[in-house]
Amino acid sequence: MFFEGSEKKVEILVHHEQLSLLNDLSDDFWSELVNRCHAQILSSIRNEHCKAFLLSESSLFVWDDCFLILTCGETNLVNSVEYFIQQLGVDKIKHLTYQRKNEYFSHAQPSCFGDDIKRLTQYIPGKALRFGAMDSHHNFVFHQDNDFQASIDDKTYEIFAYQISEDASNHLTRPGLQANDIRQFLRLEQLIPDFQIDDFVFQPYGYSVNAILAKKYLTIHITPQSDSSYVSFESNINLIKLVPIILAVLQPSSFDLLSYNETEFEALTAINVPNNYVSQSLVQQKLTNGFLVNFANYILPKQQFIQATEFDIAGENHEL
Amino acid sequence: MFFEGSEKKVEILVHHEQLSLLNDLSDDFWSELVNRCHAQILSSIRNEHCKAFLLSESSLFVWDDCFLILTCGETNLVNSVEYFIQQLGVDKIKHLTYQRKNEYFSHAQPSCFGDDIKRLTQYIPGKALRFGAMDSHHNFVFHQDNDFQASIDDKTYEIFAYQISEDASNHLTRPGLQANDIRQFLRLEQLIPDFQIDDFVFQPYGYSVNAILAKKYLTIHITPQSDSSYVSFESNINLIKLVPIILAVLQPSSFDLLSYNETEFEALTAINVPNNYVSQSLVQQKLTNGFLVNFANYILPKQQFIQATEFDIAGENHEL
Numbered sequence: 243m244f245f246e247g248s249e250k251k252v253e254i255l256v257h258h259e260q261l262s263l264l265n266d267l268s269d270d271f272w273s274e275l276v277n278r279c280h281a282q283i284l285s286s287i288r289n290e291h292c293k294a295f296l297l298s299e300s301s302l303f304v305w306d307d308c309f310l311i312l313t314c315g316e317t318n319l320v321n322s323v324e325y326f327i328q329q330l331g332v333d334k335i336k337h338l339t340y341q342r343k344n345e346y347f348s349h350a351q352p353s354c355f356g357d358d359i360k361r362l363t364q365y366i367p368g369k370a371l372r373f374g375a376m377d378s379h380h381n382f383v384f385h386q387d388n389d390f391q392a393s394i395d396d397k398t399y400e401i402f403a404y405q406i407s408e409d410a411s412n413h414l415t416r417p418g419l420q421a422n423d424i425r426q427f428l429r430l431e432q433l434i435p436d437f438q439i440d441d442f443v444f445q446p447y448g449y450s451v452n453a454i455l456a457k458k459y460l461t462i463h464i465t466p467q468s469d470s471s472y473v474s475f476e477s478n479i480n481l482i483k484l485v486p487i488i489l490a491v492l493q494p495s496s497f498d499l500l501s502y503n504e505t506e507f508e509a510l511t512a513i514n515v516p517n518n519y520v521s522q523s524l525v526q527q528k529l530t531n532g533f534l535v536n537f538a539n540y541i542l543p544k545q546q547f548i549q550a551t552e553f554d555i556a557g558e559n560h561e562l
Numbered sequence: 563m564f565f566e567g568s569e570k571k572v573e574i575l576v577h578h579e580q581l582s583l584l585n586d587l588s589d590d591f592w593s594e595l596v597n598r599c600h601a602q603i604l605s606s607i608r609n610e611h612c613k614a615f616l617l618s619e620s621s622l623f624v625w626d627d628c629f630l631i632l633t634c635g636e637t638n639l640v641n642s643v644e645y646f647i648q649q650l651g652v653d654k655i656k657h658l659t660y661q662r663k664n665e666y667f668s669h670a671q672p673s674c675f676g677d678d679i680k681r682l683t684q685y686i687p688g689k690a691l692r693f694g695a696m697d698s699h700h701n702f703v704f705h706q707d708n709d710f711q712a713s714i715d716d717k718t719y720e721i722f723a724y725q726i727s728e729d730a731s732n733h734l735t736r737p738g739l740q741a742n743d744i745r746q747f748l749r750l751e752q753l754i755p756d757f758q759i760d761d762f763v764f765q766p767y768g769y770s771v772n773a774i775l776a777k778k779y780l781t782i783h784i785t786p787q788s789d790s791s792y793v794s795f796e797s798n799i800n801l802i803k804l805v806p807i808i809l810a811v812l813q814p815s816s817f818d819l820l821s822y823n824e825t826e827f828e829a830l831t832a833i834n835v836p837n838n839y840v841s842q843s844l845v846q847q848k849l850t851n852g853f854l855v856n857f858a859n860y861i862l863p864k865q866q867f868i869q870a871t872e873f874d875i876a877g878e879n880h881e882l
Binding site: 496520523536541544548550 | 666676680692704789828840841867871875
């Protein structure tokens with residue numbers, strides 16, 4: 243069974259003097275916002291700075307002045323943005339960023355990036371860029387075009403891993419696998435000691451985890467099935483420094499690194515990306531909203547021929 | 563303006579004692595067969611063995627016992643197969659192979675490979691395989707499951723080039739470009755001396771050429787626009803030996819080689835693929851119909867960061 247792990251993502255900063263996302267909005271509001279894109283809230287954790295919702299398709303994080311929602315599968319995330327605007331007014335939004343990864347099965351999606359930004363720009367004028375070549379992994383980024391300027395301290399890191407090793411895929415698709423097994427497999431204790439954790443094991447496959455510590459967050463989403471494996475990491479802690487551990491665990495044939503405002507991207511990747519990987523894409527762009535975005539895709543060159551993959555004609559493997 | 567260059571391809575061998583494709587079927591038949599998939603015949607050339615039709619979307623070659631049709635864009639090639647079967651009966655078919663490359667814009671396609679083979683298997687039982695990883699360039703191959711066994715002399719070679727150099731893209735998108743300029747640019751005289759040639763320059767961009775010599779054929783289709791460039795070669799002459807010339811001309815960031823029944827694939831690629839390219843995929847499979855299929859994707863590792871690509875929000879760039 244295939245599942246589209248690739249995420250769409252929205253980050254909305256609000257005018258904090260007008261609206262406190264943590265105090266002024268109920269869980270029912272967030273639940274409805276999530277439902278609008280055809281996902282559901284499964285559980286949540288919170289601390290004094292942040293509320294983290296685990297979703298049927300990925301995650302929602304709410305801070306006082308900002309929220310971040312990532313959704314995978316066949317969700318239509320622009321619906322959720324539209325709901326936010328309709329309920330609270332577009333004037334509450336200080337800055338919006340919408341990001342979308344290319345999909346494994348884009349023909350099964352309810353919209354393409356072009357459709358999404360046609361809808362978004364009905365409310366919010368903006369600019370759009372693509373990071374990475376059309377014929378390999380790439381991310382589209384749309385951002386509001388206003389006088390907002392990002393702080394250089396506002397850093398975000400993303401890792402997307404593809405074609406994880408057979409060992410990793412076998413481990414993560416074992417029947418009866420428990421959340422605790424996966425936490426240990428991912429070495430979460432080593433990656434994020436002391437973080438508060440909320441996780442979920444999906445049936446028959448799949449795992450999501452939200453982790454928070456004060457204003458810090460990490461979210462990991464795993465689609466482990468061997469033919470379309472995908473593991474995503476997103477955090478405001480420096481994931482590039484964790485690349486050696488993450489690669490040792492997942493051993494992917496290919497992975498992307500994407501960062502916002504990491505000025506040492508080139509130096510950090512030189513140290514942390516093992517040199518058996520080579521770069522398929524290297525993109526750097528300073529956005530007009532002040533964010534410096536770096537994107538790199540790496541692949542592990544193949545030395546050996548493998549057999550072709552059987553396509554299940556009768557089954558459902560070619561559809562989500 | 564984006565155009566989907568990636569092709570679908572059907573090869574049908576007929577029971578020659580029952581049906582001569584060259585003698586028993588008129589040009590009107592082929593014209594209608596082509597129309598069914600939403601393409602048109604533009605021109606044709608012929609010799610005593612082969613008739614080659616240049617199409618609005620790629621090419622059709624007809625030999626006495628076999629025909630081969632490749633179509634790009636948003637064509638629905640299974641319609642043409644269905645027309646052939648309805649007009650002549652499925653019993654005339656000795657063997658059918660259907661191949662489909664992953665697309666740049668699969669969400670804009672009228673069908674996915676799964677849809678296609680659901681339709682084909684209503685008439686023809688078969689098997690399907692994928693060559694190449696889901697998250698990088700790949701080709702699906704469906705073939706009829708009957709007692710047909712391919713001759714080892716029945717060899718086919720395909721090259722797909724992506725992200726051709728800026729120089730090549732600029733040259734091939736020059737206003738007022740003539741067919742003869744493109745023939746010279748592609749070094750056709752060196753690649754296929756003495757072949758009879760039929761070619762077409764599309765507006766605003768694009769070029770197709772069919773070339774035949776006795777039973778030999780070569781077809782090249784160029785989508786030159788820089789952001790979604792794609793150049794395909796298909797032939798029964800050994801294209802792997804021509805890789806050095808083709809790469810020198812196009813300088814692609816990535817390319818695929820695919821062959822049927824080339825038993826020296828590994829040795830030939832070792833000699834002819836420059837070692838600044840690395841393998842992203844290497845797949846080898848002997849099909850039950852006797853064809854040995856090899857697939858390899860190569861990329862040119864990047865050393866330098868480039869800027870992100872602007873996405874035209876208002877325009878039509880994100881749709882075909």
